[in-house]
Amino acid sequence: MLDFKSRVFLAPMAGITDLPMRSIVSSLGCGTMVSEMVAINSIHYKNPKSYKIADVGSENYPVVVQLLGNEPALFAEVVPFVEELGAHSLDINMGCPVKKITGNNMGSALMKDISLAAKIVSAVVKKSRLNVSVKFRKGWDKNSVNAVEFAKMCEDNGAAYITIHGRTRSDFYSGAADWDIIKEVKNSVKIPVVGNGDVDSHIKAKQMIDYTGVDAVMVGRAALGSPWIIPQIHEYLEHGTLPASLKAQEIKDILFRHIESLIDFYGEKMAVPLSRKYVCWYCKNLYDAKRFRERYNKLDKYEDAVNEINCYFNGIEE
Ligand SMILES: Cc1cc2nc3c(=O)[nH]c(=O)nc-3n(C[C@H](O)[C@H](O)[C@H](O)COP(=O)(O)O)c2cc1C
Incomplete structure (x- = not known):
């Protein structure tokens, strides 16, 4: 059993x-949160940015903290620090496709070295008092699909659950995710399985669960600019509630709250430039957003950002 309130990650x-x-x-409602990946060697070297990523203790909901690295002993060394920072459970990243990461034998490169991957899972499980999960892909490329073997390795080494993204490393994020491999993985282990890849609506979430039998679904890109999709899928799966579409003014309120939270967390100087990508995503389906985005992308001050957002949203007829 997964020990989370929501089976939507x-x-x-x-x-x-x-x-x-x-x-x-x-x-906005119920969902299960996972942190960005945090490099264990940066934790080891006490990099403040990494500590900030792993510092989830102030949040009043459980956060899975995802770790990235390739040295079993170093994983074991940093686990107690990460636990102290308030992680609900730990996830190990064995799926990142980025060259800078795989070139250093981390992320999805570990799918090519299953014995090292096993040592890592075992080291973290032995050291941690928390549940440990692993997130991985279908395999490295289409000629080396090994997700089933990999899933069994995770289970044998004590993982509490696994997340499988139905693409190979070579696929990166393109093409359709392979739900058949997710189904095969689900059928090959007893620990819970979280399915990931192309869930972008409540309907797709239900389809993935029905088709593959997974215990939970994980939603990535569809949540960009639509954070409400996570609780909406949760409500649909648990209670059959159909999602309502949000009015532009509701989107504006959420966007403002998001930007204010970015300011609290990063400070205004960093937050306003950081907010540009979110503004683009929040407006992706809204009327005449192109010119607004172009103007917004040139702003640096919060006061100007507020004016620009108000001006744009107030001009949208509901
Ligand atoms: C911008 C971006 C950053 C990502 N960073 C991570 C990461 O830190 N750790 C990880 O395991 N996966 C990462 N992923 C992969 C997602 O967690 C997810 O597996 C992928 O987007 C597929 O799900 P989707 O089809 O719902 O988007 C990232 C994906 C994107 C688009």
């Missing part, structure tokens, strides 16, 4: 699923 997304994003999602 907000996917870990570097540079996105930080405290402001998680707090917005959780303020």
Whole structure:
């Protein structure tokens, strides 16, 4: 059994699923939060930025903290620090496709070295008092699909659950996610399985659960600019409630709360430039957003950002 209130996970997304994003999602309803990946060697070297990512203790909902690295002993060394910072449970990143990461034998490169991956899972499980999970892909490329073997390795080494993204490393994020491999993985282990890849609506979430039998779903890109999708899917799966579409003014309120939270967390100087990508995403389906986005992308001050957002949203007829 998964020990979370929701079987809808907000996917870990570097540079996105930080405290402001998680707090917005959780303020809108139920969902299970995962942090951005945090490199264990940066924790080891006491990098303040990494500590900030792992510091989830002030959040009033459980946060899974995702760790990235490739040295079993170093994982074991940093686990107590990460636990102290308030993680609800720990996840190990074995799916990141980025060259800078795989080139250092981390992320999805670990799918090519299953014995090292096993040592890592075992080291973290032995050291941690928390549940430990692993997030991985279908395999490295289409000629080396090994998700089933990998899932069994995780189970044998004590993982409490696993998350499988139905793409290979070579796929990166393109093409359709392979739900058949997710189903095969689900059928090959007894621990709970979280399915990931292309869940972008309540209907897709239900379809994935029905088709693959997974215990939970994880939603990534569909939550960009639509944080409400996580609680909406939760409500649909648990109670059959159909999601209502949000009015532009409601979107504006959520966007403002998100930006204010970015300011609290990062300070105004960093937050306003950081908010540009969110503004683009929040407006993706709104009327005449192109010119607004172009103007917004040139702003640095919160006061100007507020004016620009108000001006744009107040001009939208509901
Ligand atoms: C911008 C971005 C950053 C990501 N960062 C991470 C990460 O830090 N850790 C991780 O395990 N996966 C990361 N992912 C992968 C997502 O967690 C997820 O597996 C992927 O987006 C597929 O799900 P989706 O089809 O619902 O988007 C990232 C994806 C995106 C788009």
